Amino acid sequence: MTDSQKRTIGLVFYPGMTSLDIVGPQQVFSALPGIQIHRIWKTLDPIKTDDGMMVLPDTTFENCPRLDVVCIGGGIGQAAVVDDPEVLEFLRKQGSTAKFITSVCGGSEFLAKAGLLQGYRAATHWAARQQLAALGVEVATERVVIDHNRITGGGVTAGIDFGLTIASILCGEETAKVIQLLLEYNPAPPFDVGSPEKAGAELVNKAMFFMQGASNLELAK
Amino acid sequence: MTDSQKRTIGLVFYPGMTSLDIVGPQQVFSALPGIQIHRIWKTLDPIKTDDGMMVLPDTTFENCPRLDVVCIGGGIGQAAVVDDPEVLEFLRKQGSTAKFITSVCGGSEFLAKAGLLQGYRAATHWAARQQLAALGVEVATERVVIDHNRITGGGVTAGIDFGLTIASILCGEETAKVIQLLLEYNPAPPFDVGSPEKAGAELVNKAMFFMQGASNLELAK
Numbered sequence: 001m002t003d004s005q006k007r008t009i010g011l012v013f014y015p016g017m018t019s020l021d022i023v024g025p026q027q028v029f030s031a032l033p034g035i036q037i038h039r040i041w042k043t044l045d046p047i048k049t050d051d052g053m054m055v056l057p058d059t060t061f062e063n064c065p066r067l068d069v070v071c072i073g074g075g076i077g078q079a080a081v082v083d084d085p086e087v088l089e090f091l092r093k094q095g096s097t098a099k100f101i102t103s104v105c106g107g108s109e110f111l112a113k114a115g116l117l118q119g120y121r122a123a124t125h126w127a128a129r130q131q132l133a134a135l136g137v138e139v140a141t142e143r144v145v146i147d148h149n150r151i152t153g154g155g156v157t158a159g160i161d162f163g164l165t166i167a168s169i170l171c172g173e174e175t176a177k178v179i180q181l182l183l184e185y186n187p188a189p190p191f192d193v194g195s196p197e198k199a200g201a202e203l204v205n206k207a208m209f210f211m212q213g214a215s216n217l218e219l220a221k
Numbered sequence: 222m223t224d225s226q227k228r229t230i231g232l233v234f235y236p237g238m239t240s241l242d243i244v245g246p247q248q249v250f251s252a253l254p255g256i257q258i259h260r261i262w263k264t265l266d267p268i269k270t271d272d273g274m275m276v277l278p279d280t281t282f283e284n285c286p287r288l289d290v291v292c293i294g295g296g297i298g299q300a301a302v303v304d305d306p307e308v309l310e311f312l313r314k315q316g317s318t319a320k321f322i323t324s325v326c327g328g329s330e331f332l333a334k335a336g337l338l339q340g341y342r343a344a345t346h347w348a349a350r351q352q353l354a355a356l357g358v359e360v361a362t363e364r365v366v367i368d369h370n371r372i373t374g375g376g377v378t379a380g381i382d383f384g385l386t387i388a389s390i391l392c393g394e395e396t397a398k399v400i401q402l403l404l405e406y407n408p409a410p411p412f413d414v415g416s417p418e419k420a421g422a423e424l425v426n427k428a429m430f431f432m433q434g435a436s437n438l439e440l441a442k
Contacts, residue, residue: 018248019244019247019248020244020245020248020404023240023241023244023272023274024241026240026272026273026274027239027240027241027272027377029272030271030272030273031272031431031435037272037273039274046277050251051244051247051248051250051251051252051258052247052251052258053244053247053260053276053277054276054277054279055274055275055276055277056267056274056275056276056277058275105405125405126405143407143408143409144409144411154405155403155404155405156248156403156404156405156406157381157404157405157406157407157408158405158409160378160408160410161408161409161410161411164410164411164412165411168411173412174424174427176411176412177412177414177420177424178424178427178428178431180410180411180412180414180415181414181415181416181417181420181424181425181428182376182377182428182431182432183241183376183377183378183415184326184346184347184375184376184377184378184379184415184416185377185378185408185410185415186364186378186410186415186416186419187364187378187381187382187406187408187410187415188364188365188379188382189381189382189385189401189406189407189408190365190382190385190386190389190397190401191385191394191397191398191401193398193401193402194401194402194404194405194406194407194408195402195405195407196402198407199398199402203395203398203399203402204402206395206399207399207402207403210252210399210403211403214252
């Protein structure tokens with residue numbers, strides 16, 4: 001199979017994106033047969049993720065081919081680029097032809113701002129639910145939401161469930177199962193506090209306080 | 222707090238490492254207060270991970286300070302560097318002073334080859350259990366294993382459970398819980414096949430076949 005015969009998945013990169021939002025699905029997608037992954041931003045310059053790692057995009061908005069799946073994640077840096085016309089225009093353009101329009105975590109806000117989620121049910125990070133609803137999206141609390149060709153995941157680690165769900169749609173359930181086994185995805189969280197409902201108000205407030213602090217830090221850079 | 226007062230966590234990078242092995246814990250560690258993360262390799266040149274992403278180390282073996290926590294993951298590329306004397310010497314040197322000597326997934330093989338796991342119980346990727354046992358390590362099947370100051374995680378996604386466990390040890394249970402909530406780590410795997418025991422022989426054989434193919438591809442590069 002030549003590269004031009006492969007199906008294409010585009011992961012939009014940006015400064016301050018959450019690594020794990022993207023690397024969860026990327027690790028799944030990279031194991032799929034016949035898939036070409038593009039890591040896309042305005043330039044090919046190194047990008048610092050919100051956990052401090054430098055990563056290199058390999059595709060620009062300009063030279064990106066038509067994507068079968070377009071995907072964007074969230075991150076502490078998203079406030080700085082979520083209204084960027086170049087980013088939204090890229091999403092709109094790819095969204096007009098992509099087979100699947102997708103996001104993980106706060107990435108759903110980009111899709112909504114590009115006008116791609118209105119009238120659809122969608123997941124997002126728990127802390128971004130109100131914000132997404134205010135953009136006219138029917139916000140759902142499931143970890144992965146499929147509504148027609150919109151596939152959205154909840155916060156950060158939901159990207160793994162999201163990735164396996166897309167793997168199953170693109171390449172069948174057996175392939176998705178083999179990948180789940182390869183990634184030994186048999187989770188055993190040390191605590192039972194992974195959702196706001198389970199964590200309770202006190203931990204939720206502490207998490208909100210942390211996010212506020214991290215955003216200020218990011219803005220002060 | 223100045224950088225020199227921070228506790229240091231070193232993540233060893235190498236060509237063909239599994240992104241998710243490292244990014245899972247990295248995303249957790251980056252949210253810890255008073256922690257400096259080093260991403261370490263021989264040079265600062267870009268490295269291609271086994272899911273095809275280019276990442277940049279920020280610290281070399283030579284200029285790496287004394288680490289409080291040293292950590293290495295697995296990956297399709299590990300066979301090419303697991304006997305590299307420079308890598309093993311770095312692990313031995315840091316291991317002689319680190320408070321915690323740790324690995325995720327196949328990274329345990331590096332620790333064992335550096336002589337740092339003999340006489341300890343340790344976790345690894347399910348497909349690497351026999352190999353690790355052959356190096357004189359007492360292989361455990363739990364997702365995260367703590368034996369004295371050795372902390373090891375199982376395959377790939379176990380790195381998230383591993384990271385939260387270390388977060389709890391370094392900064393207390395409440396901080397680890399806040400991070401688990403921030404990462405919305407409330408997993409809902411689409412299938413129940415995340416361990417060889419759950420997946421059964423047929424899927425295990427298919428996963429082994431995939432890994433063999435991926436290794437050959439990596440070696441042919």
